[in-house]
Amino acid sequence: MSLKGKAAIIGIGEVPSGKFPERACIVSAVESAVMAVKEKKKKREDIDTIIPTGTVYNAQYNNEMVTGRIVEELGLSGVVKNNVSVFSGGSSSSTMLKVAAGLVNIGAAKYILCLHSEKLATGLSLQGGIDLFSTAGIAKEWEVPFGQHYSSVAALATQRYKYETGTTDEQLAAVCVSNRKWAELNPNAMFRKPLSIDEVMESKMLSTPLRSKMSNMLADGGSAFVVTSPERAAEHTDKPVYLLGSGSRATHFVYSQEPDLTRFAFADAAKDAFKEANLTPQDIDVMEIYDSYPVYQLIGFEESGFCKRGEGGQLFSEGKTWPGGKYPVTTNGGMLSQGHTGGGGGVALLVEAARQLMGKAGERQVKDASFAAYTSTGGTYFDSHVTILGTVVPD
Amino acid sequence: MAKVEKPIPETNTWTEPFWDATREGKLVIQKCVDCDQKIFYPRLICPSCFSQNIEWIEASGKGTVYTYTVVVNNAPSAFLDDMPYVVAVVRLDEGVQMLSNIVECDPASVHCDMPVKVAFKSINDEYTLPVFKPL
Numbered sequence: 001m002s003l004k005g006k007a008a009i010i011g012i013g014e015v016p017s018g019k020f021p022e023r024a025c026i027v028s029a030v031e032s033a034v035m036a037v038k039e040k041k042k043k044r045e046d047i048d049t050i051i052p053t054g055t056v057y058n059a060q061y062n063n064e065m066v067t068g069r070i071v072e073e074l075g076l077s078g079v080v081k082n083n084v085s086v087f088s089g090g091s092s093s094s095t096m097l098k099v100a101a102g103l104v105n106i107g108a109a110k111y112i113l114c115l116h117s118e119k120l121a122t123g124l125s126l127q128g129g130i131d132l133f134s135t136a137g138i139a140k141e142w143e144v145p146f147g148q149h150y151s152s153v154a155a156l157a158t159q160r161y162k163y164e165t166g167t168t169d170e171q172l173a174a175v176c177v178s179n180r181k182w183a184e185l186n187p188n189a190m191f192r193k194p195l196s197i198d199e200v201m202e203s204k205m206l207s208t209p210l211r212s213k214m215s216n217m218l219a220d221g222g223s224a225f226v227v228t229s230p231e232r233a234a235e236h237t238d239k240p241v242y243l244l245g246s247g248s249r250a251t252h253f254v255y256s257q258e259p260d261l262t263r264f265a266f267a268d269a270a271k272d273a274f275k276e277a278n279l280t281p282q283d284i285d286v287m288e289i290y291d292s293y294p295v296y297q298l299i300g301f302e303e304s305g306f307c308k309r310g311e312g313g314q315l316f317s318e319g320k321t322w323p324g325g326k327y328p329v330t331t332n333g334g335m336l337s338q339g340h341t342g343g344g345g346g347v348a349l350l351v352e353a354a355r356q357l358m359g360k361a362g363e364r365q366v367k368d369a370s371f372a373a374y375t376s377t378g379g380t381y382f383d384s385h386v387t388i389l390g391t392v393v394p395d
Numbered sequence: 396m397a398k399v400e401k402p403i404p405e406t407n408t409w410t411e412p413f414w415d416a417t418r419e420g421k422l423v424i425q426k427c428v429d430c431d432q433k434i435f436y437p438r439l440i441c442p443s444c445f446s447q448n449i450e451w452i453e454a455s456g457k458g459t460v461y462t463y464t465v466v467v468n469n470a471p472s473a474f475l476d477d478m479p480y481v482v483a484v485v486r487l488d489e490g491v492q493m494l495s496n497i498v499e500c501d502p503a504s505v506h507c508d509m510p511v512k513v514a515f516k517s518i519n520d521e522y523t524l525p526v527f528k529p530l
Contacts, residue, residue, distance in 0.1 A: 127472060130469055130470075130471055130472075131471055131472055139436075140402070140404070140405040141404045141405050141406055141407070141410065141436070142404075142436050142493070142494060143494045144402045144404075145401070145402050145403065145404050145518070145522075145524055146482055146494050146495055146496050146524065147466060147470060147471060147473075147474040147477065147480055147482055147496070148482055148494060149469075149470065149471050151466070151469055152464050152466055152482045155464035155466075155482075156462045156463070156464055156482065156483075156484060157462070158464075159462045159463060159464055159507065160461065160462035160507060163462070163507040204468055205467050205468060206466075206467065206468045206469050207464040207465065207466045207467065207468075207469075207482070208464050208465040208467065209464075210464070212468075212469075254436060254494075255494070256484045256492050256493055256494035257436070257492060261461075261462060261484070
């Protein structure tokens with residue numbers, strides 16, 4: 001049984017990402033939620049299910065989201081039937097959408113608010129962030145004792161990917177530059193100043209061959225989207241964003257157990273997603289490829305079928321992924337430029353896919369975008385998700 | 396800044412034979428008695444055939460570097476004094492993969508597919524990590 005065309009995103013909301021010491025995390029959540037709910041031109045009381053995803057900067061705040069704080073803050077006490085957290089790290093966007101689509105499809109919910117909020121830039125110290133991410137999702141028995149942390153995690157994939165594909169450091173840097181080109185046009189992005197390949201190459205080495213400007217920056221932020229059935233969606237908007245296909249695989253828990261650190265399972269995930277949507281990579285107008293580090297963006301792009309393995313670096317270097325290029329990729333700037341809001345980095349990218357299809361992306365709007373592909377992954381890239389969205393439901 | 400203690404492995408009852416062995420300078424992995432699958436890290440059931448009939452065997456201690464990185468900046472607090480240090484995924488000749496450190500060599504000399512053999516580094520009286528050095 002397929003969820004193709006059985007659910008639609010009808011509203012999106014997002015607050016700017018960056019360093020906002022004065023902005024409480026709940027403010028990011030509420031403001032994003034209000035935007036997403038208002039956009040559907042219906043009463044907030046129609047929201048009968050809320051799916052907050054996990055927040056990692058503060059366990060207390062996360063517990064508050066799990067136990068209904070957002071229900072109360074939005075004035076929906078006694079109205080919301082289910083407040084249930086769905087969390088798989090960076091792929092929470094995909095798993096929330098899948099769960100929401102399933103619930104509306106079987107009639108268990110009418111309108112579902114999915115939301116995320118995080119305070120990783122100003123709710124933690126820099127070293128606190130490094131220490132948090134040296135344990136979050138990293139196995140305490142088999143990896144933490146060896147000094148594994150997120151930079152080394154990304155560097156391990158980058159090193160082997162370079163070795164097997166011949167991709168150069170400059171091509172990896174070109175991914176960062178491409179994302180920045182888009183972020184220059186994104187008012188919600190953390191980094192909007194132009195970036196050059198030289199600047200990336202001259203930035204501080206962290207874990208070879210990974211440099212600081214090849215790394216995402218932890219950010220405060222929030223984003224939200226509302227999911228409903230296609231029938232209800234038609235009452236609210238003439239541009240619902242339909243779920244057309246989704247594919248995914250979970251391939252490891254301990255990072256060093258991943259059978260192929262240069263591919264993960266995006267090829268299998270993409271095969272399932274495109275088959276369900278009855279589309280091919282050539283049909284896709286905008287590719288929202290999860291980054292966090294340039295190597296994963298290249299892997300996600302190549303393995304999803306947008307170009308051959310090892311050829312992605314060249315396309316990024318030639319500017320074909322920039323605004324106006326043949327392959328509009330990661331059009332909000334990704335976590336490398338919009339900022340890494342934990343699980344929210346993926347939610348922001350899914351919201352961007354919907355935004356592009358709704359025709360609401362402003363200066364960075366991809367003209368006549370009808371179909372979008374979105375990839376995501378959580379933890380230490382423990383799973384690979386590919387989601388296809390569109391403004392129409394193909395046969 | 397106060398020195399931060401090295402994180403010790405958070406072990407489980409069924410993984411204790413592994414850590415008992417490293418303390419004695421031996422690298423052991425599991426083997427499924429039913430399907431012969433070699434297993435690392437230690438599991439409760441064979442990931443290949445779901446059997447609970449698992450035994451311990453001593454590994455050759457030899458393998459190759461699947462991938463590696465030299466950590467030169469922004470390490471976790473407990474590892475700041477160790478920089479530069481090499482983190483690597485090692486593929487043992489038995490076919491299993493494990494995360495480790497490459498030691499006793501110039502970090503710049505480490506490369507993908509480099510042959511390595513196990514060595515042992517004690518963190519305290521109780522725990523010894525299996526690390527690797529050039530073969």
